[in-house]
Structures are given as C-alpha cells and as structure tokens.
Amino acid sequence: MISPVALNAMYVILGASGNTGSIIADSLLSKGKKVRVVGRDPRRLQRFVRQGAEAYTGDVSDAAALTKAFTGASAAYLLLPPITSREDQERESDAIAKAVKESGLRYAVYLSSYGAHVPKGTGPVTGLHSAEQKLNAISGLNVLHLRAAYFMENNLAAISMIQEMRIFGHALLPDLKLPMAATRDVGNYAAQRLLNLDFSGKQTRELLGERDLSMTEATAIIARGIGKSDLRYVQFPYDQVQQVLEQTGMSPKKAAVYIEMFKAINTGVLAAQEPRSRENTTPTSFETFVQDVFAPAYHGKARVA
Ligand SMILES: NC(=O)c1ccc[n+]([C@@H]2O[C@H](COP(=O)([O-])OP(=O)(O)OC[C@H]3O[C@@H](n4cnc5c(N)ncnc54)[C@H](OP(=O)(O)O)[C@@H]3O)[C@@H](O)[C@H]2O)c1
DSSP: OOOGGGGGOEEEETTTTSHHHHHHHHHHHHTTOEEEEEESOGGGGHHHHTTTOEEEEOOTTOHHHHHHHHTTOSEEEEOOOSOSOHHHHHHHHHHHHHHHHHHTOOEEEEEEETTTTSOSSSTHHHHHHHHHHHHHTSTTOEEEEEEEOEEGGGGGGGHHHHHHHSEEEESSOSSOOEEEEOHHHHHHHHHHHHHHTOOOSEEEEEEOBSSEEOHHHHHHHHHHHHTOTTOEEEEOOHHHHHHHHHHTTOOHHHHHHHHHHHHHHHTTSSOOOSOOOTTTOOSOOHHHHIIIIIHHHHHHHOOOO
16 A cells, blocks of 8 residues: 555655666656655766756765755665675665664665575675664664565676677576566666555565576577577686686675675575565566667677677
8 A cells, every 4th residue: 555655755766877776766757756866976867857856966885975865855765886895885884774864764665685684605695684684773764675686687797708708607507596687677666665655664575587597598598689599608616707707807805705695696595585476576587688688788899799
C-alpha cells in the first residue's frame, strides 16, 4: 500500500549520475516528484536540473554535507560508491549513517548486494553488510536494503580482452550458476519502492535478475550477440586475475579485495538466500542486456574486428 508520506514526498538520490541512481532520478522526475540529486561533479547532474531537479554537490564521506543534503527530504536512495578501499567504505557508511540520523530522515532505500548477510570474507560486499548494520541501528528509520545480484554490466570490463584475445577470462567458475541483474532493473525497482514508500522497519529484498546463468552460458550469449561464435569462457587462476586487475591501474590491495569476492562466490559463501520468486525476479534477460548494452559497447569500441 502506498504510504501517505509518498504523496508529497521530496527525494534525495545519492550516486544520481551512476547506473542505478540515474534511472531512479529520471523515473521520479518523470512523475513530477521533487528530487535533489547528489554527486561530486555538478556537470554530471545538469541533465537532471534540466528536468526540474535540484543539484547538490557533495562527497558521501562528508557527514555534514550529507546532513544538509538530507534535510527536508522524506526519503533517500543511498549507496556506497564503487569501492576504493575497505577503509573508505567504512568512512562512507559512517558518514551516511550519521547524516541520516542527524537529519531525521524517515525512509531510505539502500543499494546493497546479494551476500550482504555474510559479515566478512566477501570483498566489497563486506562493506555493504557493514553499511546495512549501521543503518539498522538508526531508530525511527524505515530502510529497505536491496540486495542486488551480480550486475550484468560487470561483464563490460571484458570487452578489450574479447577483442584482443578472443576469450572471456575471469576468476569465476565456468559452470557455477549466478544471479545476474541489469542495473536498469535495480534502478526501476528502487524507484517504485521510493514512489510507494511501502516498507517499514528494517527490511531486505534480494533482486536476482531474470534467471541464474553460468559464465559459460553468459559467454555463449555474448558470442551470439556480437557475432563471434568462437568466443570461449576461460577460468583464470586467482593470481593471474590479480595481475590483470593491477595492470588496469588497481592497487594490489584493492585487487585483493575483488579476489576475495570471487573466491566467496566460487565457494558458495556469497550466494542468494531467497528462493527465486516473482518478487525477486527482474525482467531484463541476459540476451536483452547483450543486445541493448553489451553489443553496442563492443561495436562502439571495436578496433580489432
Ligand atoms: N557491480 C555489482 O555487481 C554490484 C552488485 C550489487 C551491488 N553493487 C553496489 O552498487 C554500488 C554502485 O552502484 P551504481 O553502479 O549504481 O553506481 P555507479 O554507476 O558506480 O555510480 C556511482 C555514482 O556515485 C558518484 N560518486 C562516486 N564517488 C562518490 C563520492 N565519493 N561522493 C559522492 N558521490 C560519488 C558518481 O558520480 P560523481 O563521480 O560525479 O561523483 C557516480 O554517479 C556499489 O555500492 C556496489 O558495491 C554492485
């Protein structure tokens, strides 16, 4: 049931220029809602200002800035930015929780991850678990933790390797079925729950994508979608993936945090808790994602035909 608070609500959206935040901002603005979009770069917020949003420039590790951003809002979309380090994640979630408390915010949808029920040993997801705990400790806050599946968009990182080596190499087991979700579905789901504000207390909801897929199956769908029938999935040893990540400019410490997550997925530590249902299944199939997002990105970047 739609909460009466939702009728005249003002919303704050963290990460508004990002994958999920931009979908939420567009959706709420298209419904005539009052929206304050937050990010570090005001230029990336301009397109929402043109649709009627108020832009607020601030860093998620700055509790005072976030307190101001949340002041007067009925509800917020909260997220931690992509990990820079585990220590930064703790600083960011401390600042967000402090600002939520001090501003008296009553409703929040927080972007977490599947596996966030596990307290440690899951790489970046450990920081998302910790943020859930900090938000759960705030009395009076109604919070919905969205435990989203592995993003389909993560696979875009393989484009150069596919172009140059004609393989999709990764640390994940070839035949382990994973839930994979399109970020637009996560954004649309979050937007709907923000529009309704139909949650109370501390709640979680996994979002598990359209179906579970193994990396071998995902690679076969990519192969068809980009017209490279010889494309194969190859599981790389962890130390080789660590090296590849470092070659992309990642610090060894940050790369190790990702390796910890891949190990947690491969060993079943990081896994969905909810049985698949209508409520936690989202519409975009991997085939549609490849057609709409992966193939255009692949062809847009293609140098090696
Ligand atoms: N990848 C996965 O499989 C997966 C699965 C489940 C959950 N998640 C979680 O999803 C979250 C990322 O969500 P997303 O993909 O929607 O975001 P995203 O596309 O990575 O965008 C992050 C946004 O946050 C802003 N930002 C970055 N650093 C900031 C800072 N220090 N202060 C304020 N704003 C900052 C960026 O804009 P500016 O640069 O302009 O500030 C950007 O718009 C992470 O917490 C991740 O752990 C990921």
